Amino acid sequence: MNRLSAWIKSIHFLIGLQSKDETLPDVREISIPIRNGSLRADCYMTKSKSLGTIITINGLAPLGNRDPRFIIVNRSLNQLGYTVVSPFYDEICDYKISLRNIEDIKDSITYISKQKEISPSGKVSIFAPSFSGSLSLIAVSEKEIAERINSVCAIGAFANVDDIIGNLFANQSLDEYGRMILLLNFLPLSIGENKSLFKAIKLAILDNYFKYKDNLLEPHYSKMKKTDREFFEKLKYNKDFRMKHWEIILKKGGKNRELLTALSVTNHIDTLNLPILLIHGLKDDVVPANESSMLYEKLQARGVDCKLCITNLISHGDTGFGFKTLFEVPKLISSFSYFFRKAYDGK
Structure with missing residues (x-):
């Protein structure tokens, strides 16, 4: 051509x-x-x-x-x-x-x-x-x-995937959709399993994508434990809180480090x-x-x-x-x- x-x-x-x-x-x-x-x-x-x-x-x-x-x-x-x-x-x-x-x-x-x-x-x-x-x-x-x-x-x-995750976690003005997806995938490396919390994160992502009139998160959020709701709110609005968990993730080795290395x-x-x-x-x-x-x-x-x-x-x-x-x-x-x-x- x-x-x-x-x-x-x-x-x-x-x-x-x-x-x-x-x-x-x-x-x-x-x-x-x-x-x-x-x-x-x-x-x-x-x-x-x-x-x-x-x-x-x-x-x-x-x-x-x-x-x-x-x-x-x-x-x-x-x-x-x-x-x-x-x-x-x-x-x-x-x-x-x-x-x-x-x-x-x-x-x-x-x-x-x-x-x-x-x-x-x-x-x-x-x-x-x-x-x-x-x-x-x-x-x-x-x-x-x-x-x-x-x-x-x-x-x-x-x-470099490390830089992108760190940037999204640290900068509140950046895209929440992308940040929530990264939290869904990498936060378990810091806090382990929490089905209610991660369900809330995923529902927030879907609400952001589909922009439903009646969102999916609200009914689940109202039933969450107070501690989980507070944790979720900090993830959304507190960059220092997110960065604390990102630093924990970065300090971990083994398969966690291998994944981040392989994705760059x-x-x-x-x-x-x-x-x-x-x-x-x-x-x-x-x-x-x-x-x-x-x-x-x-x-x-x-x-x-x-x-x-x-x-x-x-x-x-x-x-x-x-x-x-x-x-x-x-x-x-x-x-x-x-x-x-x-x-x-x-x-």
Whole structure:
């Protein structure tokens, strides 16, 4: 694909993302075998010869691949002429952060790339926002997986997980949705099990996501023990209280430390050797833009084919791009055109 064609694709993609149509189109559903069972996936097939195959990996959201915003992304990529495969990662959609997330992504890549009808070339590209962008970069750092990859587009990814957790815990003005997800996953390393408290945290996350008129948390909260309610309120509003528990977590070794180490992209940077596009919102209120800048500098220093776009047009892991600052649009077009050229399977 030449640069002009890629630019045109990129413009059409950005226009497609402005769509308000959130209905799921006619997709083919497949089952992807993984080591712990199977994942269902939506396949957006092309009407004519495909330009390439793109696997889209959703962020930490319960609707996953069928989140209305993600449907718009998948449909927009498909309308360009790419085959799009969008799995439902049940662990990620249930807000569970673990090494299994990475294994599930690897298994998905391996299976999809072997399906000749879906991926004739035996290679795929990855499009992933937020937390899943970092997980994807870690997954493709493995040589056997990298051999099946054309390119990766990671939006709002982090470099070092320790820094992100510490930042979200310490800064009250940052995104509560992301902070609560991290508390749900890592607070047990500090306080152990407390079913009532962790149920409250999860219900708060779901209320934030779905924005129900009658929220899910309130009925449970009213039945909680006073000590648990007080603990929950401190988690929400007291940064010093959160940081005290984060320091306890950091002091623990063993599997706790291994998980945090394994989830940091910087610890896998030496084996990342494929085309990578990093896009980040300048005012991202979950993962600071300097995380992508750090990754880019490390990749560039190793001579990796990569591109960085820091923009005011998006927030954290966004998929809808508002054209508020028109002079930034060409930069975003150029960035996505890079990804579409690398994702192209033609000669």
